[in-house]
Amino acid sequence: MTDTSLHFPDGFLWGASTAAHQIEGNNVNSDWWRKEHDPAAKIPEPSLDACDSYHRWEQDMDLLAGLGFTDYRFSVEWARVEPVAGTFSRAEIAHYRRMVDGALSRGLRPLVTLHHFTLPQWFEDRGGWTADGAVDLFARYVENCAPIIAGGVRHVCTINEPNMIAVMAGAAKAGDHGFPPAGLPTPDEDTTHAVIAAHHAAVKAVRAINPGIQVGWSIANQVYQALPGAEDVTAAYRYPREDVFIEAARGDDYIGVQSYTRTKIGPDGPIPAPQDAERTLTQWEYYPPAVGHALRHTADVIGRGMPLIVTEVGIATSDDTRRVDYYTGSLAAVAAAIDDGLNIQGYLAWSALDNYEWGSYKPTFGLIAVDPVTFERTPKPSAVWLGNLGRVRELPRTTT
Ligand code: NOJ
Numbered sequence: 349m350t351d352t353s354l355h356f357p358d359g360f361l362w363g364a365s366t367a368a369h370q371i372e373g374n375n376v377n378s379d380w381w382r383k384e385h386d387p388a389a390k391i392p393e394p395s396l397d398a399c400d401s402y403h404r405w406e407q408d409m410d411l412l413a414g415l416g417f418t419d420y421r422f423s424v425e426w427a428r429v430e431p432v433a434g435t436f437s438r439a440e441i442a443h444y445r446r447m448v449d450g451a452l453s454r455g456l457r458p459l460v461t462l463h464h465f466t467l468p469q470w471f472e473d474r475g476g477w478t479a480d481g482a483v484d485l486f487a488r489y490v491e492n493c494a495p496i497i498a499g500g501v502r503h504v505c506t507i508n509e510p511n512m513i514a515v516m517a518g519a520a521k522a523g524d525h526g527f528p529p530a531g532l533p534t535p536d537e538d539t540t541h542a543v544i545a546a547h548h549a550a551v552k553a554v555r556a557i558n559p560g561i562q563v564g565w566s567i568a569n570q571v572y573q574a575l576p577g578a579e580d581v582t583a584a585y586r587y588p589r590e591d592v593f594i595e596a597a598r599g600d601d602y603i604g605v606q607s608y609t610r611t612k613i614g615p616d617g618p619i620p621a622p623q624d625a626e627r628t629l630t631q632w633e634y635y636p637p638a639v640g641h642a643l644r645h646t647a648d649v650i651g652r653g654m655p656l657i658v659t660e661v662g663i664a665t666s667d668d669t670r671r672v673d674y675y676t677g678s679l680a681a682v683a684a685a686i687d688d689g690l691n692i693q694g695y696l697a698w699s700a701l702d703n704y705e706w707g708s709y710k711p712t713f714g715l716i717a718v719d720p721v722t723f724e725r726t727p728k729p730s731a732v733w734l735g736n737l738g739r740v741r742e743l744p745r746t747t748t
Contacts (some may be wrong), residue, residue, distance in 0.1 A: 350543075363457075369425065371398050373402055375425060378467065381394075399703055404723060408716075416736050418737035419457045433470045446502055461504075477546065497558065505565055508565065512534065530619055565600070572610075574612075581614075603650060606640060607660075620642055639658055658692070703718070715734060
């Protein structure tokens with residue numbers, strides 16, 4: 349079935365996203381690096397050199413700009429900028445500033461994430477997010493990012509997926525590092541409060557650096573779908589895992605929406621997808637319209653006036669044709685939401701590169717393949733297709 353396409357709203361962000369630890373390589377002062385080398389943590393594979401993007405970021409940006417993208421979301425690595433508490437590396441700050449300038453000079457508008465899951469080891473050692481003084485320490489780091497973001501950066505994301513940070517802390521506290529067969533572990537409440545406070549402090553710090561920056565944070569949305577009669581159970585289940593973080597974005601300049609799949613909820617809680625459901629390499633149900641639901645839910649919680657940016661959406665698959673199908677369905681859902689009046693201001697695919705998926709290189713989310721030995725980059729057909737939509741400035745409404 350084919351429909352007419354939708355012209356991009358003015359200023360629409362069209363890009364791809366990455367995160368420092370997942371692509372840079374050798375992030376040796378981070379908590380994740382330490383965990384990856386701790387046999388007790390049972391991490392299947394360490395990140396090691398990752399995509400070597402710490403040295404090859406120019407090539408990554410050349411490819412993205414050449415493909416037709418106009419926006420690039422990447423993160424600044426706290427563990428590099430502040431490897432020792434209170435000691436800020438001028439060289440690393442200059443490195444990330446060169447990335448901002450490099451993006452701008454290629455016609456890519458940078459959306460800069462300040463914290464994407466990894467912490468400096470010293471911050472973890474002093475107790476992480478819930479320790480006394482953690483919020484001030486994060487705010488001090490953000491203040492020290494001023495040379496990176498003060499000029500030329502329009503969008504900053506303070507903290508990526510704070511709800512997943514709280515969920516992981518909850519899982520760790522419960523002494524169970526595994527996830528249930530469906531749904532997510534109960535988030536740790538203290539961590540929830542701490543990351544919300546850290547976000548608010550960071551928003552203030554970013555605005556003090558440059559009040560022209562649009563600042564927000566990005567929430568992981570699991571698209572909880574209530575089975576008949578389970579509406580209240582679903583709302584109660586979702587609130588601490590999602591809505592409390594969406595509400596905390598009130599007063600921000602935009603909110604980032606990230607979504608990959610859905611979770612059905614019955615009267616007794618989350619229900620695994622049926623055995624015969626198509627699954628991706630992360631074992632998530634293949635469900636392209638997820639992001640449309642996520643955008644609508646976010647707008648319902650925070651109010652229709654809040655600008656929404658899809659800061660991540662994508663699929664882990666070795667079948668690139670299926671990736672195009674997924675994005676086609678996802679974009680149709682975004683176009684329909686725009687038609688319905690939602691204030692959607694951008695769409696950034698996860699991910700620019702096949703990268704380190706938190707413990708394994710197997711789930712390939714990338715638009716661009718990366719040879720693990722030579723680091724050679726090869727854009728996949730999906731990258732050419734998606735990038736080209738940026739040139740024609742149209743969102744397809746075609747569904748497959
Ligand atoms: C969310 C996270 O922000 C990102 O780091 C991760 O790789 C993707 N989703 C896929 O799981």
